[in-house]
Amino acid sequence: MATTDTITAAGSAVRVAAKVLRDKARPGALSAKPGAVPPSAESITPDWLTAVLCHDVPGAEVVEVRVTGGDDGTSSRRRLSIVYNEAGVAAGLPETVFTKSTATFASRMLLGLTEIVEGETLFYTRARPGLRLRSPRAYYAGYDPMSYRSLVVLDDLSAMGWTFPDPMLNPVTRHDAEDMVRELATYHAAFWESPRLSADLGKLRGTYEWQDNLNRRVGFARRTRVGFRRAMDVLPPELRARGAEVFPGFMRSLELHRRGPRTLLHQDVHLGNWLRDADGGMGLYDWQCVAQGHWALDYSYALACGLAPEDRRAWEEELLELYLEQLKASGVAEPPTFDEAWLAYRQQPLHGLVFGLFTLGGSRIEPELQPRDYTLFAIERIARFVADAGTLDAID
Numbered sequence: 525m526a527t528t529d530t531i532t533a534a535g536s537a538v539r540v541a542a543k544v545l546r547d548k549a550r551p552g553a554l555s556a557k558p559g560a561v562p563p564s565a566e567s568i569t570p571d572w573l574t575a576v577l578c579h580d581v582p583g584a585e586v587v588e589v590r591v592t593g594g595d596d597g598t599s600s601r602r603r604l605s606i607v608y609n610e611a612g613v614a615a616g617l618p619e620t621v622f623t624k625s626t627a628t629f630a631s632r633m634l635l636g637l638t639e640i641v642e643g644e645t646l647f648y649t650r651a652r653p654g655l656r657l658r659s660p661r662a663y664y665a666g667y668d669p670m671s672y673r674s675l676v677v678l679d680d681l682s683a684m685g686w687t688f689p690d691p692m693l694n695p696v697t698r699h700d701a702e703d704m705v706r707e708l709a710t711y712h713a714a715f716w717e718s719p720r721l722s723a724d725l726g727k728l729r730g731t732y733e734w735q736d737n738l739n740r741r742v743g744f745a746r747r748t749r750v751g752f753r754r755a756m757d758v759l760p761p762e763l764r765a766r767g768a769e770v771f772p773g774f775m776r777s778l779e780l781h782r783r784g785p786r787t788l789l790h791q792d793v794h795l796g797n798w799l800r801d802a803d804g805g806m807g808l809y810d811w812q813c814v815a816q817g818h819w820a821l822d823y824s825y826a827l828a829c830g831l832a833p834e835d836r837r838a839w840e841e842e843l844l845e846l847y848l849e850q851l852k853a854s855g856v857a858e859p860p861t862f863d864e865a866w867l868a869y870r871q872q873p874l875h876g877l878v879f880g881l882f883t884l885g886g887s888r889i890e891p892e893l894q895p896r897d898y899t900l901f902a903i904e905r906i907a908r909f910v911a912d913a914g915t916l917d918a919i920d
Contacts, residue, residue, distance in 0.1 A: 525686050526668055527659045531800050533836070539592075542834070545770070548666050549720065560668075561666040561667060561668045561671075561673045561674065561675050562625070562673070563598065563625070563627060563671075563673050563675075564600060564627035564675075565591055565594070565602035565604060565623040565625055565627070565675075566591055566602070566627075568589055568604065570585070570586040570587055570588060570589055571591070572808075573586040573589050573604075573679065573705075574586045575623070576663050576664045576677060577606070577612075577617055577618065577621075577663060578612060578617065578672070579596065581609035581611060581615040581617065582611070582769075583609075583610035584608060584609065584611040584615055584617060585608065585609045585611070585612060586607070586608055586612065586675055587608060588606070588607035589604055589605070589606050590604065590605045591603070591604060592605045592620070593605065594620040594623075595681075596627075596628070596760065596774070597893060597894075598812070598893055599603060599624045599625060599626055599627075599674075599812070600624070600625050600626070600627035601622070601623070601624055602622075602623045602625070603620060603621075603622055603623075603680060603682075603779060604620060604622075604623060605619065605620050606618065606619055606620065606621065606676070616683060617837035618663075618679070618680065618683075619683070620680040620683050621663065621677050621678065621679070621680050621841040622677075622678045622679065622680045622681070622682075622763050623675060623676065623677050623678070624674075624675070624676045624678070625673075625674055625675045625676075625774075626641060626673060626674045626675075627675060629803070631667075637740055637884065639813055639848060640813060641667050641672070641674035641812070641815070642667050642669070642674075643727070643729070643734075643812075643814045643815065644665070644676065644811055644812045644814060645665040645666060645667040645674060645676070646725065646727055646728060646814070647660035647728075647788075647811045647814040648661075648676055648678075648811070649662070649665050649783050650724050650725055651715070651725060651770030651788060652811075653715055653797075654714070655711055655712060656710065656805065656810065657707060657711060657807060658799065658805055658807020658808070659807050659808050659809055659811075660678040660679040660681055661679050661841055662676055662677060662678050662745055663677045663678070663679075663687075664676070664677040665677075666899070667720040681799065681801075681809075684802060685801075685802035686800065686801050686807075687799065687800045688798055688799050688800075688809070689799075689800060690803075690836065691794070691796040691798075691898055691901075692736055692784055692897065692898055692901060694795060694798075694833055695832070696795070696806075696830050696832070696835070698835070698839060700806050701804035701827070701830070701831060701835070701839060701843055702809075702846060703805050704826055704827075704830060705823075705843050705847045705850065706805050706850050707806065707807060707808060708819075708822055708823055708826060708847065709847050709850035709851050709852060709854060710801065711788055711790075711848070712787045712819045712822070712823075712851065712856055713787075713850070713851050713854030713856050714854070715787045715788035715816075716785060716786075716787045716790070716819075716851070716855075716856045717785050717787070718765065718787070718788075721786055721788070725788070725816070728815055728816045729790070729815050729816070730782070730786075730815065730816055730817055731778050731781045731789065731791070731815050731816070731817030731818070731821060731875075732775070732781060732782065734791075734813075734816075735775070735778055736816040744878075744882055745771050745809065746885075747881075747882050747885035747886060748771050748878050748881045748882050748885060749769070749771065749881075750885035750886070751880070751881030751882055751884035751903075752767045752770060752881050752885075753767075754884050754885065755881060755884055755900065755903045755904075755907075756879075758903055758907070759903070759907050760860075760907055760908055760911040762911045763906065763907055763910060763911050766916055768851050769916050770874065770878065770881075770916075771878060773844065773874055773916050773919055774874035774875065774877075774878045776919050776920075777872055777874050777875070777915075777919050778817070778875075779870055780868075780872075780900050780919070781817040781818040781821070782817065783818075784818070785818070785819065785860075786816055786817065786818070787816065787817070787818075787819050788815075788816055789805075789814065789815050789816060789817050789818075789819075789821055790808055790811060790813065790814060790822050790824050791813035791814065791822065791825075791875070792810060792813040792837050792879070793808065793822050793825050793830075793876075794825070794827050794829045794830075794879075794880075794896065794902050795830045795902070796902075797809060797810045798830065806824035811852055815905075818868065818872065819868075820865070820868035820869050820871065820874050821872045823844075823847060823869060823872070824868075824870075824871075824872040824873040824876070824913075825872070825873060825875055825876035825882060825906070826867050826908060827840065827909075828873045828876055828905060828906040828908075828909035828910075829841065829902050829905050829906055830906075831878055831903065832905075833908045833909070833912070836909065837912065839876060840869075841866075843864055844862065844866065844869060845862065847865070848860065848862065848865055854862075867918065869913070869917045870913040870914065870915055871915060871918045871919050872908050872915075873913065873915055874910065874919075875911050876902075876906045876916060877878035877903065877906045877910055878902040880899055880902045880906060881903065883899050884896070884899050884900070884903065884908065
């Protein structure tokens, strides 16, 4: 980490630690201030939630709100149960919602210092409203750049019959894979070389800049190298001897994004972030790492992690043809040719691999970002893709 980044991080840590302590000492105080971002789901008051959920229903009010479940990982996830007055009940307002927040010092430093949560807020307030996806919508998304507080209030999809399967117990069929490809094509086409990427979505970083910021702020390259050593048993033999090439190759692959085409990217499309709607259709959630860049990053990551290697090998050409057809059907006038797309597909899976290695390479005293068995499962699949595709040679 450069000296200036170290100084910035140290100063931010002191400031954020003080604000976290203040938030804990005065729970609910911020939720009483108009425009303030509540520091956690537990601090949300009925009055604050009334302003968020009842503004279109005259006379409706939230009279009680309770935290009724959740867990903690990179962010704090909580389910809220809500009681309304008669006007709210009559209007059929949601009785439960789902929240994500940077409630802890660790999550604020990881997601705030790297400015990741600012991108997620921008996605839910600007990009998500116009998209037809199997993905939650937000009632509220807020971010405070001084304290790194963030909070998103989302549809509680589980109350609508949607499920969030354990990725280790969620086999992807050919029909599921086609669902995934269509979802990717839907949001990629919606922002394909869009002027909005330089206008109201202009604060979304390009993939190289997004990653460079992460590299400098959290020691990403070092943790990736540690993860590579820890993952050695699940890496294919042809990749084990090329460990020194993986991270530099990854950064070269991101440089290719500057040549276009440019679109909106989820960037974290591992199988654990795919949900199923009430009919079993595949959709995406957790838009925490949203950025702008080359479509093939999302596409290759999703297929490399989501499909069993034997299925991927059998289906990948036809799935890529389907993706290109969907782009055209969704309004992309000149989608890539198959040969152009196939090369890009081979060049872009390193993002998924290094994110798995980064997760595995964390300190033993840190909370796990993902369960270790799933992280190794994902690394093994994506590494097999990298070897099959000859990725390290394709990006030279």
